[in-house]
Amino acid sequence: MGRWEPDARERLVRAALDLFSEQGYENTAVAQIAERAGLTKSTFFRHFRDKREVLFGGQDVLAELMTGAISGAPEEAGPLEAVEAALVATAVTFTDERRAHGPQRLAVIAGNDELRERAALKMVGFAVAMTDALKRRGVPELEAAVAAELGVLAFNHGYERWLETGGDFAEVTRRTFSDVRAAVGSLEGAE
Amino acid sequence: MGRWEPDARERLVRAALDLFSEQGYENTAVAQIAERAGLTKSTFFRHFRDKREVLFGGQDVLAELMTGAISGAPEEAGPLEAVEAALVATAVTFTDERRAHGPQRLAVIAGNDELRERAALKMVGFAVAMTDALKRRGVPELEAAVAAELGVLAFNHGYERWLETGGDFAEVTRRTFSDVRAAVGSLEGAE
DNA sequence: TACGGTGATGAGACCAAGTCCCATCACATG
DNA sequence: CATGTGATGGGACTTGGTCTCATCACCGTA
Structure with missing residues (x-):
């Protein structure tokens, strides 16, 4: 596992984030990001599938944490409890x-529209992952x-x-999920 | 409003849909779509912002129909009733x-991932539009x-x-939304 | 110390998406 | 018949993204 300067991937992320902030996403070329990181275009695309992905690394890990938590939730847990466990499980990252x-x-x-588009896809990915994991539990x-969608919202x-x-992500998310459930309750009760 | 062959836009959509089905999205060049429609690349991009958009035309109209219906819903209507009206309002298209x-x-x-990405963005657009319209009603x-997200799901x-x-879109959607609400009820009752 | 293997990088050709600018054509109007 | 307008054609140009091959650092081993 030989390497010159370590952490090429992180250097690319930092360079991209800074350049995007300075000049905007569309005014920044991939070659420029690579240059600031002391690398080349080739290396950039070896680390990230495309230009957008440099801002969304590690989201697949989140999806795996979610599905793992849902699969591993106790038998008696309802769908919403399982989803809450999924959210809490992501806190480690x-x-x-x-x-x-x-x-x-x-x-x-x-x-930037392209980036919001990518973000939207990631959220759909979470929703699909959690939906499938819940169905495997017989839901x-x-x-x-619905449960998965509420989870993504939270x-x-x-x-x-x-x-x-600030504070602990698990704690904040648990509260938020509780608020979402309360909102659902208000909606149902209102009519 | 002069024009040679009429309906350039629709011809492009048809050509794109057929070519994508035949050879796949990524194996089809924009120039090829334009050629089959008897036009050129320039004209394609004059009608659509990018290659993906040829499959998502008119979605902004849907968002407007949704927000219009929510704004125009009777005072007494709750959020979920307003969202149902929004879905029904899109039926005309x-x-x-x-x-x-x-x-x-x-x-x-x-x-295709790019296309699913664009689809995801469109759905987020609907959700944001409905959320804003509901907030303007004081929700x-x-x-x-939550109401908007349930609406998009339905x-x-x-x-x-x-x-x-088949059948009437309004009728089908109304039933689906009712099913979604029932699912919400089951979730809440289960714990 | 020399040597070969491995994994990460560099370099450059190449294609297609998307932008821009200008010329051109059909049609309507005076 | 002149003129304006809106839609199109055409081509140059930039950049994202792919692909292939050469190169370099490091590691283990003889």
């Missing part, structure tokens, strides 16, 4: 270091889909709250 | 002619988001059901 450049990352994504199709809101308020 | 190439379109989209943030499932079973 949300370190303080990751929290540091979270706002910068969010701002870049919000400012009916529609109930599984995940997104929870992530933003976590960036704003 | 789902003609028999559109239903004809629906399955072909779905198959093409399912077979609290989270309740609005919209997607309803669309597929409509393609399979």
